[in-house]
Amino acid sequence: xxxxxxxxxxxxxxxxxxxxxxxxxxxxxxxxxxxxxxxxxxxxxxxxxxxxxxxxxxxxxxxxxxxxxxxxxxxxxxxxxxxxxxxxxxxxxx
Numbered sequence: 813x814x815x816x817x818x819x820x821x822x823x824x825x826x827x828x829x830x831x832x833x834x835x836x837x838x839x840x841x842x843x844x845x846x847x848x849x850x851x852x853x854x855x856x857x858x859x860x861x862x863x864x865x866x867x868x869x870x871x872x873x874x875x876x877x878x879x880x881x882x883x884x885x886x887x888x889x890x891x892x893x894x895x896x897x898x899x900x901x902x903x904x905x906x
Contacts, residue, residue, distance in 0.1 A: 826891055829891065830891065831884060834880060837883060837887075
């Protein structure tokens with residue numbers, strides 16, 4: 813299989829993985845604190861931190877659609893970086 817054929821099959825597969833993964837992960841996201849956060853805030857009486865770094869996509873605002881798009885972009889970025897590292901480290905030397 814040459815490089816063009818590989819890209820022809822790999823690109824749609826990567827896009828499908830990104831979309832399915834982000835939709836699954838978006839459904840798992842919750843505004844409710846997990847067990848560690850609950851014990852830290854409720855039992856220990858610690859205050860939830862405010863301010864600080866809000867993220868690189870904070871200028872887009874809030875909402876389910878924005879979260880889905882930024883999730884897809886993040887997963888796609890990680891997959892492309894992983895593919896690039898794999899490609900660079902697995903090239904054959906002649």
